[in-house]
Amino acid sequence: xxxxxEENYLKTIFHLSLGQKKGVSTNAIAAKIxxxxxxxxxxxxxxNEKQLIKYQxxxxxxxxxxxxxxxKMIVRKHRLWEVFLVEKLGFxxxxxxxxxxxxxxxxxxxxxxxxxxxxEYPTQDxxxxxxxxxxxxxxxxxxxxxxxxxxxxxxxxxxxxxSSSEFLQYLDKHKISLGTVIEIVDIEPFDQSYTIGLxxxxxxxxxKIASNLYVKVxxx
Amino acid sequence: xxxxxEENYLKTIFHLSLGQKKGVSTNAIAAKIxxxxxxxxxxxxxxNEKQLIKYQxxxxxxxxxxxxxxxKMIVRKHRLWEVFLVEKLGFxxxxxxxxxxxxxxxxxxxxxxxxxxxxEYPTQDxxxxxxxxxxxxxxxxxxxxxxxxxxxxxxxxxxxxxSSSEFLQYLDKHKISLGTVIEIVDIEPFDQSYTIGLxxxxxxxxxKIASNLYVKVxxx
DNA sequence: ATATATTTTTAGATTTGTCTAAAATTTAGT
DNA sequence: ACTAAATTTTAGACAAATCTAAAAATATAT
Ligand SMILES: [Mn+2]
Ligand SMILES: [Mn+2]
Ligand SMILES: [Mn+2]
Ligand SMILES: [Mn+2]
Numbered sequence: 001x002x003x004x005x006e007e008n009y010l011k012t013i014f015h016l017s018l019g020q021k022k023g024v025s026t027n028a029i030a031a032k033i034x035x036x037x038x039x040x041x042x043x044x045x046x047x048n049e050k051q052l053i054k055y056q057x058x059x060x061x062x063x064x065x066x067x068x069x070x071x072k073m074i075v076r077k078h079r080l081w082e083v084f085l086v087e088k089l090g091f092x093x094x095x096x097x098x099x100x101x102x103x104x105x106x107x108x109x110x111x112x113x114x115x116x117x118x119x120e121y122p123t124q125d126x127x128x129x130x131x132x133x134x135x136x137x138x139x140x141x142x143x144x145x146x147x148x149x150x151x152x153x154x155x156x157x158x159x160x161x162x163s164s165s166e167f168l169q170y171l172d173k174h175k176i177s178l179g180t181v182i183e184i185v186d187i188e189p190f191d192q193s194y195t196i197g198l199x200x201x202x203x204x205x206x207x208k209i210a211s212n213l214y215v216k217v218x219x220x
Numbered sequence: 221x222x223x224x225x226e227e228n229y230l231k232t233i234f235h236l237s238l239g240q241k242k243g244v245s246t247n248a249i250a251a252k253i254x255x256x257x258x259x260x261x262x263x264x265x266x267x268n269e270k271q272l273i274k275y276q277x278x279x280x281x282x283x284x285x286x287x288x289x290x291x292k293m294i295v296r297k298h299r300l301w302e303v304f305l306v307e308k309l310g311f312x313x314x315x316x317x318x319x320x321x322x323x324x325x326x327x328x329x330x331x332x333x334x335x336x337x338x339x340e341y342p343t344q345d346x347x348x349x350x351x352x353x354x355x356x357x358x359x360x361x362x363x364x365x366x367x368x369x370x371x372x373x374x375x376x377x378x379x380x381x382x383s384s385s386e387f388l389q390y391l392d393k394h395k396i397s398l399g400t401v402i403e404i405v406d407i408e409p410f411d412q413s414y415t416i417g418l419x420x421x422x423x424x425x426x427x428k429i430a431s432n433l434y435v436k437v438x439x440x
Numbered sequence: 441a442t443a444t445a446t447t448t449t450t451a452g453a454t455t456t457g458t459c460t461a462a463a464a465t466t467t468a469g470t
Numbered sequence: 471a472c473t474a475a476a477t478t479t480t481a482g483a484c485a486a487a488t489c490t491a492a493a494a495a496t497a498t499a500t
Contacts, residue, residue: 005487026448039488041449046486058448058495089334099328106326108319114309225457246478259458261479266456278465278478 004105007074008033009043010052011104013063014071023060072136077112078104079125079132084115086126093126093177094168127168128159128178128214146182146194147211153184159214167212174203182215224325227294228253229263230272231324233283234291243280292356297332298324299345299352304335306346313346313397314388347388348379348398348434366402366414367431374403379434387432394423402435 002010012032016024026044030037048055052067063071081103085091091099106112113134116122123131123139132138143158157180160167171177175198183197192207222230232252236244246264250257268275272287283291301323305311311319326332333354336342343351343359352358363378377400380387391397395418403417412427 003486027446035487036489037448038450038490042487085331089331089338091330091334095330099326099331102326102328106319106322108322110311110315111305111309111319114311118309223456247476255457256459257478258460258480262457 001107002070005043006047006050006052007070007105009040009047010063010067010071011074011078013053013061014068014075017063023054023062025060029061069136072132072138073112074104076132076134076136077106079129080112080115080119080122082125082127083119083122083131087119087122092168092172093163094165094172096126097163097165124159126178127163129163141216143214143216145211146184146209146213146215147192147207149184149215149217151184151187154218155182155184155215156180156218157182157213158216160212161214162212167209170209171213174205175199175201176213181218221327222290225263226267226270226272227290227325229260229267230283230287230291231294231298233273233281234288234295237283243282245280249281289356292352292358293332294324296352296354296356297326299349300332300335300339300342302345302347303339303342303351307339307342312388312392313383314385314392316346317383317385344379346398347383349383361436363434363436365431366404366429366433366435367412367427369404369435369437371404371407374401374438375435376401376438377433378436380432381434382432387429390429391433394425395419395421396433401438 009029012029013024016028016032026037026040029044030040033040044053044055044061047053047067048061051064052070053061053063055061078100081100082096085096085099086093116134121133124141125131128143130138130140141158145161146155149155157176157178159178160171176182180198184194185197185202186195187193188195188204192210193204194207194210195202195204229249232249233244236248236252246257246260249264250260253260264273264275264281267273267287268281271284272290273281273283275281298320301320302316305316305319306313336354341353344361345351348363350358350360361378365381366375369375377396377398379398380391396402400418404414405417405422406415407413408415408424412430413424414427414430415422415424
């Protein structure tokens with residue numbers, strides 16, 4: 001049985017290991033979890049003992065198959081609860097993360113599978129992130145950052161890279177949500193700011209915004 | 221902010237103090253929480269510091285107004301989650317308690333009030349126990365134990381005193397649930413066993429069963 | 441290649457909640 | 471009222487998860 005804290009470490013290591021092939025560093029984990037590197041080292045030893053990660057001093061960590069599955073189940077719970085909060089309880093997408101951080105640790109396989117059924121087996125959470133199924137399978141949809149798209153392209157918003165409350169509220173303010181169609185009207189060479197056409201209006205967004213919005217190309 | 225453990229102690233003290241006017245004893249708490257008396261003493265000191273209970277050495281404890289409200293909010297959460305699990309996710313009434321024991325500690329007032337609305341403000345949980353509203357008010361319904369009812373009376377089952385899985389499964393086996401009409405056909409003087417008429421059949425139950433079923437008299 | 445900076449680990453302390461064993465207090469029985 | 475039994479508290483220990491400060495290992499930069 002995993003503790004609350006062990007689960008948070010596993011999930012964090014899982015997320016950090018996605019973007020790279022090398023082992024995840026102690027400091028990277030410490031930064032994400034907002035703890036000290038020495039605390040990370042302690043926990044790493046424990047997870048290594050439990051065979052959930054592979055660890056060699058000073059070389060960072062990688063998840064074992066068992067560790068990956070455990071991490072995926074936590075991500076599954078987190079994202080299913082987020083769907084529940086938005087779809088059933090009427091939360092806004094910027095309000096669900098912290099509550100889901102708690103709910104993801106509730107230990108009942110039956111609960112999560114019944115919740116999954118109740119929500120009609122969603123494949124994505126309110127931020128466009130994929131929800132692992134009961135077997136841990138993740139259906140990856142192809143998506144790109146808006147910042148990688150060329151001028152004169154029509155795209156649809158399918159997710160956010162940053163799901164902080166601040167960023168999501170920015171999107172709300174500009175009426176951008178998942179499913180919103182965006183037309184790239186202009187890209188300013190000087191600062192890579194994008195002028196984009198939305199449903200009714202045209203706005204200019206910074207590169208920072210563009211590189212946190214996942215989109216899918218509709219037409220060139 | 222209360223810890224998981226502090227919340228469990230408060231809830232336990234609340235339940236134990238309902239049936240009596242004196243302070244709740246250390247041993248009674250230890251038995252309910254399944255811990256040692258010395259651990260209870262330690263926690264009691266902490267809750268006393270926090271002004272959630274009143275404590276005098278060797279004299280047991282009583283909740284303060286603040287402690288009562290905190291306890292009620294935990295009970296509220298526990299019972300609302302139980303309703304959710306049964307009504308929305310299709311759990312049986314004997315499967316919900318342990319999961320609700322975890323869910324009751326999720327810290328979000330917004331969550332619980334939205335859940336309350338989603339469930340359409342239920343006043344009772346799946347075991348017939350009252351659900352405190354957001355202000356902590358509890359709507360008491362009058363009910364008696366079946367063991368207190370006279371012969372030749374028609375009653376309706378409105379709750380259970382023991383909500384253990386074993387007892388609830390016994391009731392399921394005999395097709396007794398909340399709302400079931402029960403007619404008291406005979407009471408055996410020798411062992412106080414009851415012969416009761418149900419919808420389609422007649423069964424005999426022990427005194428132990430009768431003293432764990434809450435009923436409301438329909439007619440004499 | 442060697443010095444410097446950064447990262448990671450160790451050593452030792454702290455907090456929370458628990459335990460056992462022993463001492464203190466209260467309760468009950470005669 | 472006195473003694474025995476039960477309850478409650480204290481003292482000291484321990485495991486989990488964290489921290490600070492110092493030491494060890496690795497990475498970087500000239
Ligand atoms: Mn989230
Ligand atoms: Mn999400
Ligand atoms: Mn319950
Ligand atoms: Mn209940």
